[in-house]
Every structure is written in structure tokens, then in C-alpha cells.
Amino acid sequence: MPDIRTFQYFANNQWHAPIEGGYLDSENPANGEVWARVPDCRKPDIDRAVAAAHSAFYDGPWGRMLPAERGRVLRRIGDVISKHAERLGAIETRDNGKLPHMITPGLKQDQWQVDSWHYYAGMCDKFEGRVIPAEAPNMHNYMKWEPFGVVAQILPWNSPLGTLIWKLAPCLAAGNTVVLKPSEQSSCSTLELMDVLLEADLPPGVLNVVTGFGATTGEPLIDHPDVRMASFTGGTAGGKAAAAIAARQVKPIVMELGGKSPQIVLPDADLDLAVNGIAAGIFPPGGQSCISGTRLLVHRDVIEDFTNRLVDTVKKARVGAPDDPATQIGPMANRPHYESVLRHITAAEKAGHRLLLDGRAACRERGYYIGPTIFADVPNGSDLAQTEIFGPVVSTESWADEDEVLRIANDTVFGLAAGIWTRDVTKAMRMADRIEAGTVYINNYFNAATQSPVGGYKQSGYGRENGWEGMRCFMQTKSVWLSTDPHQPDPFA
Numbered sequence: 222m223p224d225i226r227t228f229q230y231f232a233n234n235q236w237h238a239p240i241e242g243g244y245l246d247s248e249n250p251a252n253g254e255v256w257a258r259v260p261d262c263r264k265p266d267i268d269r270a271v272a273a274a275h276s277a278f279y280d281g282p283w284g285r286m287l288p289a290e291r292g293r294v295l296r297r298i299g300d301v302i303s304k305h306a307e308r309l310g311a312i313e314t315r316d317n318g319k320l321p322h323m324i325t326p327g328l329k330q331d332q333w334q335v336d337s338w339h340y341y342a343g344m345c346d347k348f349e350g351r352v353i354p355a356e357a358p359n360m361h362n363y364m365k366w367e368p369f370g371v372v373a374q375i376l377p378w379n380s381p382l383g384t385l386i387w388k389l390a391p392c393l394a395a396g397n398t399v400v401l402k403p404s405e406q407s408s409c410s411t412l413e414l415m416d417v418l419l420e421a422d423l424p425p426g427v428l429n430v431v432t433g434f435g436a437t438t439g440e441p442l443i444d445h446p447d448v449r450m451a452s453f454t455g456g457t458a459g460g461k462a463a464a465a466i467a468a469r470q471v472k473p474i475v476m477e478l479g480g481k482s483p484q485i486v487l488p489d490a491d492l493d494l495a496v497n498g499i500a501a502g503i504f505p506p507g508g509q510s511c512i513s514g515t516r517l518l519v520h521r522d523v524i525e526d527f528t529n530r531l532v533d534t535v536k537k538a539r540v541g542a543p544d545d546p547a548t549q550i551g552p553m554a555n556r557p558h559y560e561s562v563l564r565h566i567t568a569a570e571k572a573g574h575r576l577l578l579d580g581r582a583a584c585r586e587r588g589y590y591i592g593p594t595i596f597a598d599v600p601n602g603s604d605l606a607q608t609e610i611f612g613p614v615v616s617t618e619s620w621a622d623e624d625e626v627l628r629i630a631n632d633t634v635f636g637l638a639a640g641i642w643t644r645d646v647t648k649a650m651r652m653a654d655r656i657e658a659g660t661v662y663i664n665n666y667f668n669a670a671t672q673s674p675v676g677g678y679k680q681s682g683y684g685r686e687n688g689w690e691g692m693r694c695f696m697q698t699k700s701v702w703l704s705t706d707p708h709q710p711d712p713f714a
């Protein structure tokens with residue numbers, strides 16, 4: 222029996238055992254063993270964390286701090302994280318199976334998270350107000366940006382530290398204080414991060430972390446009367462429930478939800494580029510990414526060639542334990558999710574979809590492994606094409622006409638991302654305009670950058686993360702009217 226590490230929750234820069242809840246087990250998905258326990262926080266713990274955040278905003282230094290000074294704190298956070306990147310990455314890999322080099326896609330491990338903190342450190346003092354030329358004589362009217370106060374942040378399990386940075390840095394940069402709840406399935410790297418951040422001298426109460434389930438920790442957190450705003454990343458079902466709670470008190474909430482993103486392959490596409498780009502955008506994280514483009518819409522003239530090449534490319538992938546340097550695809554991040562992906566594959570098979578590559582061949586006795594899985598001839602109306610599986614499972618369907626493929630691409634409740642593969646770039650730009658999605662990739666897929674806003678159309682959410690828009694979501698405007706007229710006529714004379 223391995224040693225089991227027990228984490229506590231974090232409020233007011235101190236660690237606390239749960240007041241009345243117990244602890245939840247955390248498994249290592251590489252072998253299915255419980256390796257850690259995290260608090261199952263309930264209302265009294267949430268009250269404690271929110272009280273700390275409330276006091277840091279209204280009584281503590283954070284609410285009164287000049288933006289440039291806040292920027293210096295955020296810069297320190299980036300520096301401290303850079304020092305401890307390896308330690309944080311190791312916990313994340315152990316807790317949710319993420320391959321070390323994938324913890325933040327596109328960034329080297331030593332730059333991991335750091336650039337985002339530095340970017341928002343620089344933005345703290347860039348939100349300038351305006352003087353408004355209002356149609357009102359003898360009035361000076363100006364607009365200024367203000368934070369909301371205490372913000373609740375709810376995170377998913379697929380990329381704990383990656384999704385955290387997108388929310389946390391801009392929210393603190395805007396001047397809010399935060400109570401954050403990571404997923405019950407993968408809380409450990411977030412708690413470890415709090416230990417690291419103690420070195421950055423963040424004032425007590427500015428950032429607090431409670432752990433537990435959506436219904437018993439997340440809902441009361443969003444519902445707390447001292448929480449002024451919420452930001453939720455997760456599935457569409459959980460997002461709808463969270464939005465309903467926020468609506469009770471007319472609280473603003475930013476929603477970063479699921480997707481079932483289409484990728485359109487035109488007949489003139491460079492098929493090597495398309496196959497490699499599509500495979501790279503789905504399979505290395507095991508399809509456990511919100512923007513995974515798993516609905517492949519391929520022109521009928523090239524679909525056979527395309528699918529043959531795709532199968533040949535991805536069947537070579539080495540599925541295995543994250544600590545094996547030869548591994549190219551790690552495990553599903555937790556047992557319930559692994560079982561859910563397997564159920565979707567079985568259901569698609571039963572529905573009669575043609576299986577070109579069966580990832581169940583990678584399943585092992587211990588750990589949660591599934592390899593790339595490809596289905597052919599999948600009509601867009603089927604469950605397989607419409608449901609977010611969030612695993613390494615793709616469906617392919619052919620099309621003949623551009624208007625038809627745009628209709629199919631948009632025929633989904635989601636609108637997170639889309640891909641277009643063609644040598645005709647002007648045509649691609651015209652098609653991009655007609656796609657209902659927050660991000661469109663042309664001849665590439667899966668890129669993201671701190672500077673570039675991301676978010677969903679339709680049921681994939683509202684609000685944006687990253688870039689200027691990511692910080693703007695955590696601010697509200699105030700309009701101030703100053704009269705320059707010393708006289709106010711009697712209104713009833």
C-alpha cells in the first residue's frame with residue numbers, strides 16, 4: 222500500500238482541515254491507485270474561504286492597491302512558478318495522467334504558466350477609463366473600470382493548471398479576490414500551487430481554494446451572497462446548473478463549456494498536412510481537450526485516401542504511462558471518465574457505425590488507457606456525431622457541396638472551435654466567416670496563446686478567456702457625472 226498524501230484546503234494563506242466534510246480519494250490514472258486525499262469542503266469551509274476573500278477585498282490591501290503594484294505581485298507569482306514548474310508538473314502528471322510536455326500546450330516546461338502571469342502583470346495598469354463627450358451641457362462624464370469583488374472560479378479536471386491560469390491571472394489583475402474550486406477528480410496540483418504561491422507574498426485572502434463536488438461545494442460557493450461574480454469551465458450540463466444558481470441573485474457568470482468541433486477537409490487540401498494536423502490536435506491529450514476537433518467532414522473525392530492515411534498515422538501512436546519517455550498518449554484522466562468513453566465506443570458500435578480503428582486494444586488491466594478510435598460513415602444527426610465524448614474517438618462523414626458542409630458543421634448545439642483544411646486560403650476565410658464558433662483554425666489546429674481570446678458560441682459558453690477580453694470579463698464599468706454648473710434651477714418654480 223503506497224503512502225497516501227493528505228492535502229488540506231487553503232483560505233487566508235493557511236491550510237485547513239474540512240470542518241464537517243471528510244476527504245475524497247484521488248487516483249493516479251496510470252495505475253488506478255489512490256495516492257492522495259483532498260478535503261470534501263462543505264458550507265462552513267466555503268463561508269471561511271469567502272470571508273477571507275471578502276476581507277482581503279474590502280479591508281485588506283488588495284482592494285486599495287494601485288494597479289501597478291498589483292502588477293508587481295503578479296510578476297512575482299510568475300517568477301515563483303517558474304522556479305517550481307517541475308514540482309507542480311510532477312503532481313499534475315500523477316494526479317490526472319497528463320504527459321509532462323503537454324501540461325501547457327505550445328510552451329516549453331520552463332516557460333510554463335509564467336508568460337501568462339507576466340502578460341497580465343503588465344496589463345494591470347493598462348485599463349484606462351475615458352472621458353465621454355456626453356450630450357449634456359456643463360457636465361464632465363467619465364467612465365472607469367472596476368473589479369467585481371469576490372469571484373468564484375470553478376475548474377474542470379482535464380487541464381487543471383492550464384485552465385486555472387486562464388482564469389486566475391486576469392481575474393487577480395483586474396483587482397478581484399478569488400475562491401477557486403478545482404475538479405473533485407484532480408485537485409492536487411492546484412493545492413500544491415498554493416504552497417508555491419506562499420513564496421510570492423500574496424496578501425492573505427486574495428486567493429483561496431476549496432475542494433469537493435459540484436453539487437456540495439461548487440453550488441454553495443456560487444450561491445454565496447458575498448460572491449459577486451463567477452467563472453465556470455466545464456461541461457455544458459454542469460455549466461447550465463451553475464448558471465441557474467448564479468441567476469438567482471443576477472450574478473454575472475463567464476462560461477467556458479464543451480464542444481464537438483468540426484474539421485472540414487476540402488478536396489484540394491494538402492492531405493499530409495491535414496492528417497498530421499488533425500491527429501496532433503486530437504490524440505496526444507487523448508482527446509481530453511475542449512476544442513478537440515473530433516467531427517471530421519471530408520470531401521467525398523478524398524475521404525477514402527484521407528481516412529486510410531489517418532488510420533496509418535495514428536495506429537502507430539504509443540499509448541502508455543506518463544512516466545515512460547516513449548509514451549505519446551497517456552491515460553484517460555480518471556476512472557469515471559474512462560468508463561464513459563468506453564460506453565460511448567460500445568454504443569457507437571451497437572448503432573452500426575463502421576469502426577476503422579479500435580482504441581480498446583490499448584486497454585490494460587491497471588490504469589485507464591484507450592487508444593485512437595476512428596469511426597466511418599457517421600451521419601451528423603447520430604449520437605456519436607453530436608455528443609461530446611472528450612476522448613480519443615473521432616467520427617468521419619463525407620460531403621459534396623460547400624453550402625452543405627457549412628450547414629453540417631453548424632448543425633450542433635456547440636460552437637467552440639472548427640478547422641478548415643484547403644490550399645485555397647481566400648475560400649477558407651469566406652468559410653470561416655460562416656462558421657458559428659469562437660475559434661476557427663485554417664490549416665492548423667489546437668493553437669492557443671495568452672494574447673488571443675478564446676471562448677464559445679451557442680452552448681459552448683459566453684465570455685472570453687485570454688487577451689484583453691479575458692481581463693475585461695472580470696471588470697465592470699462605472700460612469701461618473703460631475704457637474705461644472707454652479708446653478709441648479711428649481712424644478713418646480
Ligand code: NAD
Pocket residue numbers: 375376377378379380384402403404405433434435436438439440443454455456457458459460462463477478479480510511512609611637676677681682
Ligand atoms: P464538469 O462540468 O463535470 O465539472 C467542471 C467543474 O464544475 C468541476 O469542478 C465540478 O465539480 C463543477 N460543477 C459541476 N456541476 C456543478 C454545479 N452544478 N455547480 C457548480 N459547480 C459544478 O466538467 P468536467 O468533466 O470536469 O470537464 C470536462 C468538460 O469541461 C468538457 O465538457 C470540456 O469540454 C470542458 N472544458 C471546457 C473548456 C473551455 O475552455 N471551453 C476547457 C476545458 C474543459
